[in-house]
Amino acid sequence: MSPFTGWPSDATAFLAEIEADNTREFWAENGHRHAAAVQGPMRALAAELEPEFGPIRVLRAHHNRRFRPxxxxxxxxxxxxxxxxxxxxxxxxxSATALTTAVGHRAFDAGQLRRYRVAVLETPGEELPALLAGHIVDRGRCLRGLPRGFTGRHPRIDLLRLLGLQVVTSRPVGAWLSTTEPLERVRTSWRAAAPVVAWLDRHVGPADPVPTRPRPAPSPPADD
Known part of the structure; x- marks a missing residue:
């Protein structure tokens, strides 16, 4: 694969246009632009990051509407x-307006949230504010009140209110996107968040596996 050299100006133009006209008709006429100007550079960016950060799943152009009709x-x-x-x-x-990175867990499942709160309350939580210093914490998923079981304030109550923990960076689109700067910005932001990731891996861990529904046993043949 060719090295990442940036996104052409047509990339954000296309994303703005598909946002304004999200139809099969528009896609039929312009989908080739996505492959050349949007998806191709994204795959090149991912390929350059993978040696350091492991496999990267590039988002498909189509939404899976099975679960989001x-x-x-x-x-x-x-x-x-x-x-x-x-x-x-x-x-x-x-997006059509910004390049954004996010590192962490956007939303904890029940087990992760329990482990996270225990860690924040105990000794591991004492180091978390220092690890987050200098980062922007996404507070989009946050309790307004106190978590269940809390009747008073805690020195880390703002962290206990979070329902997920991720740090974000964002920069408006511009001519810089057509250079190698996006690669360096992503690499730098992911590296800077490594201590936060290590804390989450150590004290929160992965989401619990989703149980699979057993297939029903086939019905016995009816007696003639």
Whole structure:
């Protein structure tokens, strides 16, 4: 694969256009632009990051509407996701307006949330504020009140209110996207978050596996 040299200006133009006209008709006429200007550079970026961060899943252009029937048929962004050994996500997303990275867990499942709160309350939580210093913490999923079982304030109550923990960076789109700077920005932001990832891997870990429903046994043939 060719090295990453940046996204052409048509990349963000296409994402803005598909956001305005998210139809099969538009895609039929312009889908080739996505492959050349959006998906191709994203795959090149992922290939350059993989030696350091492991396999990166590049997002498909189409939404899976099986579980989100109300979602538009085509993504209005592009991106990739790597995983730490403990299941933390390292993501990069290019939209029509910004290049954004996010590292951590957007939302804990029940087991992760329990382990996270125990860690924050106990000795491991004492180091977390220092690890997060200098980072922007995504507070989009956060309790307004106190977590269940808390009747007073705790020195780390802001962390205890979080329902997920990830640190984010974002920069508006511009001519810099057509250079190798996006690669360096993603690499730098993922590296800077490594101590946070290590803490999450050690004290929170991966999501619990989703139980699979057993297939029903076939009915015995009816007697004639």
């Amino acid at each position: 109300a979602a538009p048929p085509y993504r209005t962004d592009t991106g990739g996701v790597a995983r730490s050994p403990g299941g933390a996500a390292l993501t990069v997303v290019l």
